[in-house]
Amino acid sequence: MNPDEFVLSMLVNNESGVLTRVSGLFARRGFNIDSLSVGVTQDPKLSRITISASGDDYIKNQILRQLEKLHDVKIVEIMPNNGTVLRELVLIKLNIAHKDRAGLMEAVAVFRAKVVDFTNDSVTLEITGERSKCDAFVEYLRPFGIAELCRTGLTAISRGSKTLKYK
Amino acid sequence: MNISGAGTVIRVLIEEGVNTVFGYPGGAVLDIYDELYKHSEQINHITTCHEQGAAHAADAYARVSGKVGVVIATSGPGATNLVTGIANAYLDSTPLVAITGNVSCSSIGKDSFQEVDITGVTMPITKHNFIVKDVTRLADTLREAFAIARKGRPGPVLVDIPKDIQKSFCAYQPKKPQRPTYRNENGKEDFAKAVKLIKACKRPFIYAGGGTLVSGASQKLLALAEKIDAPIGSSMMGLTAVRHDHPRFLGMTGMHGKYAAIQSMARADLIIAVGTRFSDRATGNKTEFIRGKKVIHIDIDPSEISKNIPAFVSLIGDVKVVLSELVEELPAIQRESWAAELDAIRNSPDSRLKMPENSLNPETAIRAINKKADPQTVVCTDVGQHQMWVAQYYNFSRPRGFVTSGGLGTMGFGMGAAMGACLADNGRKTLLFTSDGSFHMNMNEMATAVSHQLPIIIVMMNNNALGMVRQWQTLFFGKRYAHTSLGRKTDYVKLADAFGLKGCRVSSLPELEPAIEQAFAAKGPFLLELIIDQDDKVLPMIPPDGTVSDIILEV
Numbered sequence: 001m002n003p004d005e006f007v008l009s010m011l012v013n014n015e016s017g018v019l020t021r022v023s024g025l026f027a028r029r030g031f032n033i034d035s036l037s038v039g040v041t042q043d044p045k046l047s048r049i050t051i052s053a054s055g056d057d058y059i060k061n062q063i064l065r066q067l068e069k070l071h072d073v074k075i076v077e078i079m080p081n082n083g084t085v086l087r088e089l090v091l092i093k094l095n096i097a098h099k100d101r102a103g104l105m106e107a108v109a110v111f112r113a114k115v116v117d118f119t120n121d122s123v124t125l126e127i128t129g130e131r132s133k134c135d136a137f138v139e140y141l142r143p144f145g146i147a148e149l150c151r152t153g154l155t156a157i158s159r160g161s162k163t164l165k166y167k
Numbered sequence: 168m169n170i171s172g173a174g175t176v177i178r179v180l181i182e183e184g185v186n187t188v189f190g191y192p193g194g195a196v197l198d199i200y201d202e203l204y205k206h207s208e209q210i211n212h213i214t215t216c217h218e219q220g221a222a223h224a225a226d227a228y229a230r231v232s233g234k235v236g237v238v239i240a241t242s243g244p245g246a247t248n249l250v251t252g253i254a255n256a257y258l259d260s261t262p263l264v265a266i267t268g269n270v271s272c273s274s275i276g277k278d279s280f281q282e283v284d285i286t287g288v289t290m291p292i293t294k295h296n297f298i299v300k301d302v303t304r305l306a307d308t309l310r311e312a313f314a315i316a317r318k319g320r321p322g323p324v325l326v327d328i329p330k331d332i333q334k335s336f337c338a339y340q341p342k343k344p345q346r347p348t349y350r351n352e353n354g355k356e357d358f359a360k361a362v363k364l365i366k367a368c369k370r371p372f373i374y375a376g377g378g379t380l381v382s383g384a385s386q387k388l389l390a391l392a393e394k395i396d397a398p399i400g401s402s403m404m405g406l407t408a409v410r411h412d413h414p415r416f417l418g419m420t421g422m423h424g425k426y427a428a429i430q431s432m433a434r435a436d437l438i439i440a441v442g443t444r445f446s447d448r449a450t451g452n453k454t455e456f457i458r459g460k461k462v463i464h465i466d467i468d469p470s471e472i473s474k475n476i477p478a479f480v481s482l483i484g485d486v487k488v489v490l491s492e493l494v495e496e497l498p499a500i501q502r503e504s505w506a507a508e509l510d511a512i513r514n515s516p517d518s519r520l521k522m523p524e525n526s527l528n529p530e531t532a533i534r535a536i537n538k539k540a541d542p543q544t545v546v547c548t549d550v551g552q553h554q555m556w557v558a559q560y561y562n563f564s565r566p567r568g569f570v571t572s573g574g575l576g577t578m579g580f581g582m583g584a585a586m587g588a589c590l591a592d593n594g595r596k597t598l599l600f601t602s603d604g605s606f607h608m609n610m611n612e613m614a615t616a617v618s619h620q621l622p623i624i625i626v627m628m629n630n631n632a633l634g635m636v637r638q639w640q641t642l643f644f645g646k647r648y649a650h651t652s653l654g655r656k657t658d659y660v661k662l663a664d665a666f667g668l669k670g671c672r673v674s675s676l677p678e679l680e681p682a683i684e685q686a687f688a689a690k691g692p693f694l695l696e697l698i699i700d701q702d703d704k705v706l707p708m709i710p711p712d713g714t715v716s717d718i719i720l721e722v
């Protein structure tokens with residue numbers, strides 16, 4: 001990650017419109033979202049949003065304080081650089097014939113990616129990992145001709161017993 | 168007992184202590200209005216001419232009374248007409264609950280007649296908003312709306328209620344309203360840092376904003392000033408927190424502030440900011456503003472700390488609670504050389520900018536009206552030059568007695584606001600200062616003021632121009648008066664007559680006194696038109712993004 005990049009985790013009410021409130025706040029205050037992922041938690045009343053963003057300490061502080069003011073945001077934290085497991089999932093489709101696939105399977109093995117679909121004229125791969133690993137894999141595949149690429153955005157969880165909890 | 172959603176709305180309003188609401192009926196709120204009809208003895212509903220007027224009235228009602236203002240509008244255009252009023256309340260942190268009707272749940276999302284996604288529209292200008300799609304959630308949602316509007320930094324909350332929800336029935340259990348209570352949550356070490364700064368500084372300046380009024384912290388603010396021997400200045404929103412004639416009070420600071428307040432703030436080495444957000448109109452160039460100074464920022468909203476001006480020390484919380492603690496922690500300090508310096512600034516010839524005393528002009532007019540009015544009279548304004556003149560020349564004596572559109576700068580705020588302020592002040596005589604530009608925007612509300620015989624004196628300064636924009640064109644655009652010379656032929660006295668109120672026109676100083684007498688003697692609303700010069704300026708002026716050294720004292 002770049003030095004000014006950071007990852008926010010938050011617990012929000014699992015209701016319609018909450019994502020708009022969060023993303024709208026970023027838009028109207030001029031903060032950038034690099035990636036965003038969201039899903040329901042073990043408590044069906046709560047969703048967890050992970051946002052990777054960038055900015056200096058001023059922006060970081062403003063993002064936190066402004067998000068804390070949203071009624072639907074129960075807690076928001078910046079995930080520490082050390083002690084956080086960061087993961088992203090990428091699906092990549094390559095529309096290439098068998099004869100052009102030399103080296104591809106080797107890369108799949110080296111990057112510990114997975115083949116999720118395999119036809120005569122296409123291969124679809126899945127890779128999970130930190131962003132740098134996913135980026136490296138995508139760069140390696142570029143010369144093969146990427147037909148389609150989907151990234152989930154980062155999700156993050158603390159190492160050890162620490163969890164995101166609100167009072 | 169099972170009652171309808173519409174009935175629930177009224178019951179929760181009564182629970183929350185609401186006895187006055189503003190609004191405008193329509194198809195999607197018919198059920199709510201039917202309940203208002205049945206409960207007219209408990210809730211007084213004021214029907215305005217336009218929903219914007221109702222929103223501004225509810226906003227001003229909240230500012231003067233300290234209660235939550237309530238406005239009701241129908242779906243679609245009714246709801247969108249509230250938008251400016253809600254944004255105004257948001258920017259000035261006024262507690263407001265806006266209730267809108269919407270089409271039935273099954274018709275939502277189908278571009279039905281008078282359907283608008285008002286929660287989507289108002290998301291950036293409300294503290295929070297709700298759409299209620301389950302009648303069993305309605306009562307608690309409305310209660311929560313009131314709680315959110317009041318809590319912490321106040322603000323507007325919108326509750327959108329589809330028509331079928333208003334018609335559905337469910338059980339209703341009365342509940343006691345939630346009133347926020349505040350206690351100090353800052354640690355000893357935070358206060359120790361503030362105390363250290365205050366002891367070490369040589370020229371402290373207390374800068375009070377609107378939060379001082381919300382919190383009712385005027386006495387604590389003065390106690391702080393006395394203890395550390397510091398002057399007080401205020402933002403426009405903070406006017407009335409301290410009496411105009413208090414020896415510690417230097418007046419409003421900022422773009423059109425009082426010379427003494429601006430200069431003293433610029434010379435200060437420590438600013439103790441209380442319930443304020445350092446708006447660009449208050450600071451000018453932010454880098455220059457903060458040069459050679461440290462800031463202690465006291466506010467209930469943590470996001471305001473270091474948002475516009477970096478704070479050296481921050482104390483988060485209700486400002487009254489924080490100030491009480493801070494005053495306790497501080498030793499009494501005397502600062503003779505700072506006091507002498509302040510006296511010199513106050514006595515400087517530049518502090519005595521005056522308009523001529525022998526002509527009809529904004530200053531002579533405001534001072535004459537001020538003299539006639541009771542010190543407790545609530546003063547409202549619209550937006551523009553007249554607003555600044557009132558902020559500069561009117562002698563405010565009553566906390567919450569000045570109702571003006573600060574953050575949003577909403578021309579057209581005044582008429583609605585004056586009605587809300589008047590009702591919040593138990594129908595006492597209320598002053599509205601406005602101008603031909605602002606007044607033309609929402610003057611339809613004269614009809615409402617007449618219907619309810621609200622004793623509002625509308626002081627309309629007519630310069631046949633958009634004066635503030637014209638002033639900028641004079642100073643910064645080479646006197647190219649693009650579309651600010653109005654050239655209107657409106658006869659305001661006849662207009663007042665047509666609306667059913669009395670009015671008179673004053674075009675010279677000798678006519679002023681008798682006209683003021685007539686205005687104050689009127690039972691209902693009265694329109695006092697004052698003809699002023701197009702080139703009267705609001706001075707002093709610090710140009711936008713400018714500094715104290717750029718101050719314009721004469722043109």
